[in-house]
Amino acid sequence: MKSEFQRLYQQLYRHFGSQGWWPTTPPGETRPRYYPGQVGRPLSEDEQWEIAVGALLTQNTAWRNAEQALEALHRHGALALQALAGLEERQLAALIRSSGYYNQKARRLQHLARHVATHHQGELGRLLDGPTRAVRAELLALPGIGPETADSILLYAGGHPVFVVDAYTRRICSRLGWVGEGTGHAALQELFMKHLPAAAALFNEYHALLVRLATSYCRSRPQCAACPLRRWCRHGQGQDH
Numbered sequence: 001m002k003s004e005f006q007r008l009y010q011q012l013y014r015h016f017g018s019q020g021w022w023p024t025t026p027p028g029e030t031r032p033r034y035y036p037g038q039v040g041r042p043l044s045e046d047e048q049w050e051i052a053v054g055a056l057l058t059q060n061t062a063w064r065n066a067e068q069a070l071e072a073l074h075r076h077g078a079l080a081l082q083a084l085a086g087l088e089e090r091q092l093a094a095l096i097r098s099s100g101y102y103n104q105k106a107r108r109l110q111h112l113a114r115h116v117a118t119h120h121q122g123e124l125g126r127l128l129d130g131p132t133r134a135v136r137a138e139l140l141a142l143p144g145i146g147p148e149t150a151d152s153i154l155l156y157a158g159g160h161p162v163f164v165v166d167a168y169t170r171r172i173c174s175r176l177g178w179v180g181e182g183t184g185h186a187a188l189q190e191l192f193m194k195h196l197p198a199a200a201a202l203f204n205e206y207h208a209l210l211v212r213l214a215t216s217y218c219r220s221r222p223q224c225a226a227c228p229l230r231r232w233c234r235h236g237q238g239q240d241h
């Protein structure tokens with residue numbers, strides 16, 4: 001099984017190349033930018049915070065909608081932690097409208113910002129510097145932060161070796177024939193982490209590649225004929241007949 005997890009990664013990397021996650025916005029620009037081939041580069045405090053905000057904004061929506069909300073926050077000088085924490089909730093909700101569920105997300109963002117301001121001297125990096133298990137528990141205790149969001153923040157902002165599992169991961173693994181459709185988040189995460197070396201750079205690229213596969217070929221209606229995994233995917237092979 002170990003080789004299957006590594007083989008999947010190699011196949012995806014060979015086909016798609018580095019995904020450059022997580023995109024962050026360079027100073028003086030408003031649009032988040034990908035950094036192909038720079039997985040694992042050191043992040044600034046601003047970048048860590050932007051990633052956490054992006055992880056909340058992309059809940060239940062496509063990244064392009066979260067990206068628009070990030071751009072709006074940038075344009076209005078409202079992305080920085082203190083600025084975001086100080087906004088009126090309805091102002092923040094209006095700025096992030098493109099991301100959907102904007103009232104709920106505004107509340108969640110302000111909870112996170114105020115928590116970091118109160119308990120970590122306004123620096124997300126201080127929170128993320130703790131042991132993985134403790135940081136994860138602290139994030140999960142905040143409103144609206146579930147396992148997928150917490151793990152995204154841990155991995156992409158904090159560099160913790162935690163494999164991010166989402167609905168795309170479950171869909172792909174189920175179609176490959178590795179797990180049942182009802183496999184839970186923790187079981188799926190454990191499976192990846194058990195069969196791969198605990199390396200943040202690998203987990204970073206792997207999750208990004210799975211998302212790329214799910215949005216390019218393994219969609220709700222899969223495009224198996226063109227998919228690079230077709231020859232060894234159980235669902236894809238079934239499409240031959």
Ligand code: SF4
Pocket residue numbers: 172175176217218219222223224225227228229230233234235236237
């Ligand atoms: S072959 Fe089809 S079902 Fe299998 S991973 Fe590719 S798109 Fe998904």
